[in-house]
Amino acid sequence: MSETSMQNSVKEFLKDVKKALPDWLKDKKEHKGILADLEEHIWEKARELSETGQPTEESVRKAIDHMGTPQSIAKEYKRRGTPKVYITAEMWPLYIKVLTVVFAVIIVLNAVGLVFNVLSGTVDLGQLIEGLANGIQLGLLFSFVIISIIFVVLSMEGYFPEDLKSKKKLKEEKKRIAAGKPPKVFIKPVGEIIGGGIGLIVGIVFLVQPFPTYMFVADFLLLLRFFGILMIIGGLVDITRGVIGNRNPGTHQVIHVFKILLKIAAIPFLVVLMNRPEIFPWFSTPWVFVGIPAEFYDAYRIGMIVLIVIVALTTIDDIYKIIKLESYKLK
Amino acid sequence: MIKKVKGMDSEFQEYASKVESEINRGISTLCILSIISQYAEDGIYGYQISKDLHELTNEMLIIEEGTLYPILRKLEDDNIIKSEREKAGRKRKFYYITEHGEKVYNYLSGFYSKLTEAIAPLFDVIVDLKQSKYLYCPACANKIDITNLDAKFCDVCGHYIEKDLKERGLRNE
Numbered sequence: 001m002s003e004t005s006m007q008n009s010v011k012e013f014l015k016d017v018k019k020a021l022p023d024w025l026k027d028k029k030e031h032k033g034i035l036a037d038l039e040e041h042i043w044e045k046a047r048e049l050s051e052t053g054q055p056t057e058e059s060v061r062k063a064i065d066h067m068g069t070p071q072s073i074a075k076e077y078k079r080r081g082t083p084k085v086y087i088t089a090e091m092w093p094l095y096i097k098v099l100t101v102v103f104a105v106i107i108v109l110n111a112v113g114l115v116f117n118v119l120s121g122t123v124d125l126g127q128l129i130e131g132l133a134n135g136i137q138l139g140l141l142f143s144f145v146i147i148s149i150i151f152v153v154l155s156m157e158g159y160f161p162e163d164l165k166s167k168k169k170l171k172e173e174k175k176r177i178a179a180g181k182p183p184k185v186f187i188k189p190v191g192e193i194i195g196g197g198i199g200l201i202v203g204i205v206f207l208v209q210p211f212p213t214y215m216f217v218a219d220f221l222l223l224l225r226f227f228g229i230l231m232i233i234g235g236l237v238d239i240t241r242g243v244i245g246n247r248n249p250g251t252h253q254v255i256h257v258f259k260i261l262l263k264i265a266a267i268p269f270l271v272v273l274m275n276r277p278e279i280f281p282w283f284s285t286p287w288v289f290v291g292i293p294a295e296f297y298d299a300y301r302i303g304m305i306v307l308i309v310i311v312a313l314t315t316i317d318d319i320y321k322i323i324k325l326e327s328y329k330l331k
Numbered sequence: 332m333i334k335k336v337k338g339m340d341s342e343f344q345e346y347a348s349k350v351e352s353e354i355n356r357g358i359s360t361l362c363i364l365s366i367i368s369q370y371a372e373d374g375i376y377g378y379q380i381s382k383d384l385h386e387l388t389n390e391m392l393i394i395e396e397g398t399l400y401p402i403l404r405k406l407e408d409d410n411i412i413k414s415e416r417e418k419a420g421r422k423r424k425f426y427y428i429t430e431h432g433e434k435v436y437n438y439l440s441g442f443y444s445k446l447t448e449a450i451a452p453l454f455d456v457i458v459d460l461k462q463s464k465y466l467y468c469p470a471c472a473n474k475i476d477i478t479n480l481d482a483k484f485c486d487v488c489g490h491y492i493e494k495d496l497k498e499r500g501l502r503n504e
Contacts, residue, residue: 017397033416037377037400037424044378045396068395076401 006060010042013064020074024163042067080158087148088155092163095151097323102147104319106139111314165243186249186321186328189242196238203231220279226269234262249325256318256325263315267308274304349418359384360402361443364436367428368410374415377403411435438487441467441474466495477501482503 014035018026025031046055046062055063067073081088087095114132118125162170206213206228213221241255273280277297335349364381367375375383380403381396404413404420406486411432416424426437436463437488460467466475470490475482482493483493 033424034400034404036422038397040421040423041378041381041396041400048382066395067397070397072395073397076398077404079401080405139416 006055006057008038009060009064013067013070014039014040015291017073020070022074022078022157022159024159025077038067038073064318078156078158081155081160083155086155087151090160091155094161095147098151099144101316101320101323102143103140105316106143107136108312108315108319110135110139111264112267112308115264116271116308151199169257186246186325187252189245192238192242196235196240197232198235198244199238200235203228203233203235206231216281217279219276220273220281223269223273223279227266230262230266230269234259237262241305243254243313249328253322253325256322260315260318263311263318266311270304270308270311274301274308277301355392355394358443359392360406361436361439362392363399364389364406364411364428364432365400365440367426368433368436370427371433374427376423378423380426406432426469434486437475438471438473441465442472445472446472462499466492466499468492469495 017038018031018035021031025034042060042063043055045066046059047053049062050056050059081090083089084092109131113135114128117128206224209221211223237255237259240251244251277300280300333344333351336344362384363380366380366387374387377399381399384392384394396445403412403414407414410429413429414424414426416422444460448460451458464477466477467473468475468488468490471485471488473485473487475485475492477496477499484490486491
């Protein structure tokens with residue numbers, strides 16, 4: 001057998017091993033080292049098995065046989081983590097975290113939908129509650145099944161949570177640990193204080209209304225006051241977060257819960273505003289003196305729906321932050 | 332081992348082979364660790380580990396040679412061993428036991444030795460634990476080298492071993 005032919009046999013085997021390796025390992029440069037070690041092993045074994053001390057067709061074939069199948073090698077790499085109900089103990093906290101976030105999102109979206117339907121008055125309460133229960137039930141069941149399947153597969157493939165992080169993030173974390181630095185900051189205090197300050201000023205303007213109020217409808221001014229109160233509270237909360245800074249993650253978690261309640265509290269007022277376009281300045285005297293065509297009302301309503309959805313979605317961000325802050329508490 | 336035998340009842344062979352590989356799994360890791368610890372200073376590379384494993388176990392402990400590397404990687408991930416690649420030449424990867432690994436190995440080796448001693452009567456065999464060379468911690472089975480006469484406590488569980496050493500006449504009353 002020619003040298004090229006022997007080399008091809010080895011290459012073929014290594015190619016099969018590479019193909020069988022789990023993806024998390026293939027993503028790392030390390031797999032090249034693994035293949036190099038296997039290659040070195042095969043040639044050394046082939047030299048030993050050969051009578052002449054030089055690899056032969058037979059000795060290379062035998063050496064490859066001794067290595068085991070590419071699948072058995074890959075299986076050993078996948079055998080990682082401590083088994084725990086089909087999902088490894090290492091992947092378990094991430095599994096619970098993902099389930100919590102997805103469940104929270106489903107519940108929030110359904111609750112927002114309920115508030116929205118109650119205030120639009122299109123469906124009776126019994127149907128609404130039934131719809132809410134069904135929506136939550138189906139959403140939870142569906143997401144539970146999908147997420148569980150994903151995590152079982154990841155566990156079987158030997159994934160660890162760090163394999164799902166980007167290389168850049170892992171590098172940063174390694175550097176930080178090596179330097180013995182505390183965990184990365186989770187808020188920018190100055191930004192929070194400035195943002196909170198702006199919210200506070202706008203809120204005070206809405207509440208005190210230091211402008212010619214005769215230009216607005218009384219109901220709109222009342223709604224503006226409610227928004228003003230919520231914005232003042234929100235602004236104060238953000239300033240408090242800024243003052244606390246990157247300390248006491250537990251307190252930040254409580255503040256995020258409070259922010260979620262504030263955001264949910266704003267939704268009914270937005271729904272009222274959506275349902276009464278005639279009180280909005282652009283559509284009411286003295287801003288407009290002619291009758292408003294219906295299509296403008298529809299466009300306005302769509303705009304308000306988008307706004308309500310954005311407010312609802314920002315609560316998801318708060319839920320995510322509450323969960324993320326948990327890791328800062330542990331470090 | 333049984334995989335090598337030809338012309339056997341396949342059901343029996345399959346079952347025996349499965350149990351055999353289950354028994355081998357933990358033992359082979361321990362044996363690999365034992366070989367690496369013997370090369371503490373110079374380190375040892377993959378192929379040599381596999382060769383030693385075959386020779387020192389009279390070819391009884393057979394592992395598919397390719398599966399040695401995932402085992403080594405796991406041990407490295409767990410900080411039991413560390414590795415260094417040759418900078419020139421064949422650029423082989425040399426493995427060394429870490430301080431933590433040595434402690435783990437001593438414990439596991441002690442546990443395994445005591446276990447084999449305990450189960451020996453079940454198989455009608457005799458196991459000699461070389462008690463003159465080692466003390467097996469009465470609390471955790473950690474293997475303590477008694478040539479180190481300064482040791483007063485088990486470095487794994489903190490058990491006070493002075494009394495046990497006195498009983499063996501290795502400490503003055």
